[in-house]
Amino acid sequence: MAETNVNNGVNVGALLAAREALKGAPQAAKFTWRASCKWQNGTHSETKVQGFHGLGQEQKHKTEFSFSADHPEVFASEDLGATPVEYVLVGLASCLTAGVAAVAQNRGVQLRSVEAKLEGKMDLQGILGIDSDVRNGYDDIKVTFNIDADAPKQEIEAIVAQSQKRSAVFDIVANPTNITVEVV
């Protein structure tokens, strides 16, 4: 396998070194991710992301990222941002896609293009309180990858499966995650 010529832009060597380092320092592997949201008006909010904690100390992104969220006009809102449920799809898409690049790099597979289309089905009878048997969230999310890479389809499928197996957002959405909501 001509692994030496493969470059998907992922520094797998650094990740493998981090894994070895964290094996001996499990406390450093404990991360806290943060977001700070301010209501604007109606269903419109702005959420900022910059600081996080990990490797035993405070960290921050190079820049602050800011995200507008809103509901669309069909819900009598101003449509000033993506909906909250679309942000979940953004997180899932980007997590699986980053994983595909990392796993492909680790397996010596050169990627040429990776595209993912996501669809989440939701019955609004849940959030509108019409039918208490209908859940509020997605009934089902479908992710369809279209990948052009220097590998047979079976190997590409195995890369996607491994990305899914190690994906943080896949796990958060597919499995129950404890959430505590407080008012101060």
Place this chain on the structure above:
Amino acid sequence: MAETNVNNGVNVGALLAAREALKGAPQAAKFTWRASCKWQNGTHSETKVQGFHGLGQEQKHKTEFSFSADHPEVFASEDLGATPVEYVLVGLASCLTAGVAAVAQNRGVQLRSVEAKLEGKMDLQGILGIDSDVRNGYDDIKVTFNIDADAPKQEIEAIVAQSQKRSAVFDIVANPTNITVEVV
């Protein structure tokens, strides 16, 4: 209660009318939300959101929303966007906050400010494959609301609880959601 003077910018009348209309047309309540992700390089991707399906027909946001995601420099990445797991916090924050505004409006409570701080704890021993007993996703998410409103604390807490009860993203994260991943 001086409900007539309360204006949080949420058109509750339109939402209640939509609820009545959808009671008689459950098929129109079936929505599909979409996102389309393109790998850029390394762990960097761009995800776009515009079209969705609902009320029996194709819909679209007024503008296309585009989101860069990446991993931070401490993971040997370029930090060209928020991390995928931070996008989940953005979705959760904005969903609960929009709900607070809508429920407060419905209950005749004037909001002055709503802020939410979110923290998600994650042990990287999961995604790095160090310890198979450690999950990939968040162990725990904490949402802390700070709300200035024209109501006693107990009433504000009840508004937040009702928002949580009807939140799509809260449900998606707190409860299992089926995800199917395919390669074409």
